[in-house]
Amino acid sequence: MNAPPANPPDEGQAALLEQLGSRSIVFVGLMGAGKTAIGRKVAAMLSLPFIDSDQEIETVSRMSVPELFERYGEPEFRALEQRVILRLLEHGPQVLSTGGGAFMNAQTREAIAVHGVSVWLKADLDLLMERVSKKQNRPLLKNPDPRGVLERLMGERYPVYATADITVPTRDALRSSRRCCDCDQRWGAFVNKTAPVKVEVGLGDRAYDILIGPGLLSDAGTEIARRLPGTRAAIITDENVAAAHLE
Numbered sequence: 001m002n003a004p005p006a007n008p009p010d011e012g013q014a015a016l017l018e019q020l021g022s023r024s025i026v027f028v029g030l031m032g033a034g035k036t037a038i039g040r041k042v043a044a045m046l047s048l049p050f051i052d053s054d055q056e057i058e059t060v061s062r063m064s065v066p067e068l069f070e071r072y073g074e075p076e077f078r079a080l081e082q083r084v085i086l087r088l089l090e091h092g093p094q095v096l097s098t099g100g101g102a103f104m105n106a107q108t109r110e111a112i113a114v115h116g117v118s119v120w121l122k123a124d125l126d127l128l129m130e131r132v133s134k135k136q137n138r139p140l141l142k143n144p145d146p147r148g149v150l151e152r153l154m155g156e157r158y159p160v161y162a163t164a165d166i167t168v169p170t171r172d173a174l175r176s177s178r179r180c181c182d183c184d185q186r187w188g189a190f191v192n193k194t195a196p197v198k199v200e201v202g203l204g205d206r207a208y209d210i211l212i213g214p215g216l217l218s219d220a221g222t223e224i225a226r227r228l229p230g231t232r233a234a235i236i237t238d239e240n241v242a243a244a245h246l247e
Ligand code: S3P
Pocket: 029, 030, 031, 032, 035, 054, 065, 098, 099, 100, 101, 102, 137, 138, 139, 140
């Protein structure tokens, strides 16, 4: 665990911390998405402790992650990963970066939902490949076709990561040094759950709700996935709106 830096948080950050309470900010996403680098940055920005769950696993087991995989196999690693993360979550607020497979565990997801705000760092395949090629310590990528492995994992895991509270494209998060893009705004919208206003449009069978609030558009995918799990969605737009907001 790293000691929080001395810088006091500014007004916006203080408000965010107050809304966060004892919950942790939990980064999830695939290997190479930047969970550790960005998590560290966000922790420093908010003067919170930073913890990387893989490092904690290595500390408690006195073994590296590749050694754990080799000696005990993936199922044992997953069981330890779950225990370590559930324990860490009891000690918020903090910023916690999790290994790429951690959020695939239903109990871990439940615990994160109770004790944290989950942030999915979403990255495309090229960015992931670029980043994972810098380190050779990932057992799942010890494979003649690491790109193929990542592609398969994207297919399996992205629908689950999409249920995180907030989705942030890694490229955006890496862009700015002081602030993590507009995450703090999005967190503000999320952690202050009273912020969005719901307008109910009463049209009988065709009734629907309109949500109005800051940061909602960037989380639309997450919101749709939560309301209609497992379904496919189409976006109907026009050239002007698409140019500004489709991505
Ligand atoms: C894994 C990701 C790794 C590590 C382990 C398994 C995965 O963490 O937990 O090698 O299943 O995606 P990072 O995502 O930090 O590389």
